[in-house]
Amino acid sequence: MTTTANEITYRLEQKRKVQADFPGPKSVALTERRKAVVAGGVASSVPVYAADADGGIIQDVDGNSFIDLGAGIAVTSVGASDPAVVGAVKEAVEHFTHTCFMVTPYEGYIAVAEQLNRLTPGDHEKRTVLFNSGAEAVENAVKVARLATGRDAVVAFDHAYHGRTNLTMALTAKAMPYKTNFGPFAPEVYRMPMSYPFREENPEITGAEAAKRAITMIEKQIGGEQVAAIIIEPIQGEGGFIVPAKGFLPALAAWAKEKGIVFIADEVQSGFCRTGEWFAVNHEGVVPDIITMAKGIAGGMPLSAITGRADLLDAVHPGGLGGTYGGNPVACAAAVAAIGSMEEYDLNRRARHIEELVLGRLRRLQSEVGIIGDVRGRGAMLAIEFVKDGTKDPHADATKAIAAQCLKDGVIILTCGTYGNVIRLLPPLVIGDELLNDALDVLEAAIRAAA
Numbered sequence: 289m290t291t292t293a294n295e296i297t298y299r300l301e302q303k304r305k306v307q308a309d310f311p312g313p314k315s316v317a318l319t320e321r322r323k324a325v326v327a328g329g330v331a332s333s334v335p336v337y338a339a340d341a342d343g344g345i346i347q348d349v350d351g352n353s354f355i356d357l358g359a360g361i362a363v364t365s366v367g368a369s370d371p372a373v374v375g376a377v378k379e380a381v382e383h384f385t386h387t388c389f390m391v392t393p394y395e396g397y398i399a400v401a402e403q404l405n406r407l408t409p410g411d412h413e414k415r416t417v418l419f420n421s422g423a424e425a426v427e428n429a430v431k432v433a434r435l436a437t438g439r440d441a442v443v444a445f446d447h448a449y450h451g452r453t454n455l456t457m458a459l460t461a462k463a464m465p466y467k468t469n470f471g472p473f474a475p476e477v478y479r480m481p482m483s484y485p486f487r488e489e490n491p492e493i494t495g496a497e498a499a500k501r502a503i504t505m506i507e508k509q510i511g512g513e514q515v516a517a518i519i520i521e522p523i524q525g526e527g528g529f530i531v532p533a534k535g536f537l538p539a540l541a542a543w544a545k546e547k548g549i550v551f552i553a554d555e556v557q558s559g560f561c562r563t564g565e566w567f568a569v570n571h572e573g574v575v576p577d578i579i580t581m582a583k584g585i586a587g588g589m590p591l592s593a594i595t596g597r598a599d600l601l602d603a604v605h606p607g608g609l610g611g612t613y614g615g616n617p618v619a620c621a622a623a624v625a626a627i628g629s630m631e632e633y634d635l636n637r638r639a640r641h642i643e644e645l646v647l648g649r650l651r652r653l654q655s656e657v658g659i660i661g662d663v664r665g666r667g668a669m670l671a672i673e674f675v676k677d678g679t680k681d682p683h684a685d686a687t688k689a690i691a692a693q694c695l696k697d698g699v700i701i702l703t704c705g706t707y708g709n710v711i712r713l714l715p716p717l718v719i720g721d722e723l724l725n726d727a728l729d730v731l732e733a734a735i736r737a738a739a
């Protein structure tokens with residue numbers, strides 16, 4: 289057991305330790321079994337199989353310990369085996385695994401709704417619905433917006449990612465690997481230009497001007513009065529951790545309000561302390577009409593939610609929203625415990641501390657290395673965009689090579705970006721400084737080697 293300054297206790301030793309020739313025999317055997325039974329369309333980033341995970345460490349079946357800079361794609365913010373979450377799950381599961389909230393309801397669902405209504409931005413009257421995945425939350429946010437407005441059109445943005453179901457594929461911007469050959473896609477989805485400061489033709493363009501560019505296009509191509517919803521990730525995730533210019537989100541939200549358009553913030557990736565605030569929209573004081581949540585919400589248990597204006601959510605006829613597993617009681621217990629841990633460990637403060645530590649190191653490195661085009665992000669949602677030396681041409685090969693080298697040295701690191709040229713850092717928020725610095729040493733060496 290080791291303890292950090294912020295009193296987080298770990299079960300597994302927080303130390304990177306990998307055999308030079310991993311994957312070991314047990315992982316190799318599992319890969320063989322997998323090939324015979326698991327569909328080839330499901331890919332994994334690393335060739336080892338997890339046996340245990342805690343704090344910033346994932347241990348594989350052969351005893352290798354990797355530093356986790358992905359948190360299962362921004363999910364295990366409180367750690368993959370936070371004692372409070374584990375205890376709550378055990379307690380809940382001993383009573384009942386499922387009854388279906390639409391059949392025999394239970395308190396946990398209500399408790400989660402109370403927490404989400406309290407934590408999401410705005411002090412207006414709110415209502416919450418629970419689902420299983422991020423995509424399902426997005427689907428339902430759009431359903432509610434269409435019903436409440438009586439309009440069809442939905443506006444999404446360049447570089448957006450909203451999921452893999454039919455409607456959310458339509459909302460997602462990137463063809464490969466998410467959409468190619470999976471169509472036809474849902475209609476009435478319109479794509480508008482994003483504010484992407486690093487790649488703007490005019491680097492001087494302000495957030496308000498970038499919003500105006502999108503609004504003008506909406507008015508020309510659709511007409512504001514036809515639009516049911518604008519959906520946007522306040523910091524885009526899969527698209528490259530793109531932080532829009534200051535003022536972009538508030539201007540869009542203000543215009544949506546004026547036109548009676550439902551402003552949906554997709555905080556599936558950016559929510560729950562990830563950016564150093566409960567939600568990324570808080571950085572600019574934006575209050576969405578509906579907010580979609582998943583990932584970090586339940587410490588790794590599958591749960592998602594939409595929380596929004598009571599008048600919108602309550603416009604839906606009884607029975608209009610639901611699903612067999614939505615708000616599973618064990619997942620609800622985990623969510624209440626995970627939110628408790630976020631508050632107890634003050635993970636917003638912890639995320640801001642991670643930002644300071646990581647950005648400082650990366651900015652120094654950027655001044656020495658030509659292939660780092662941009663370093664950006666908020667809290668513990670940070671990214672490096674790689675370019676060919678002295679240009680803005682995306683450098684996907686270097687990005688891939690750097691991620692591969694990090695893995696070889698025992699650091700699990702994720703890439704993203706429309707051009708596949710972004711390394712994103714999404715550590716569990718409970719990771720200790722020593723482990724994080726060790727991971728950054730590995731990353732820095734890999735970047736220098738590639739440069």
Ligand code: PLZ
Pocket residue numbers: 361420421422423424426449450451452521525526554555556557558582583
């Ligand atoms: N909205 C903003 O980031 C999920 C998906 C990775 P689900 N992002 C990771 C992959 O390759 O499938 C995501 C997101 C935002 C919606 C979703 C969808 O959430 O829980 O994966 O359905």
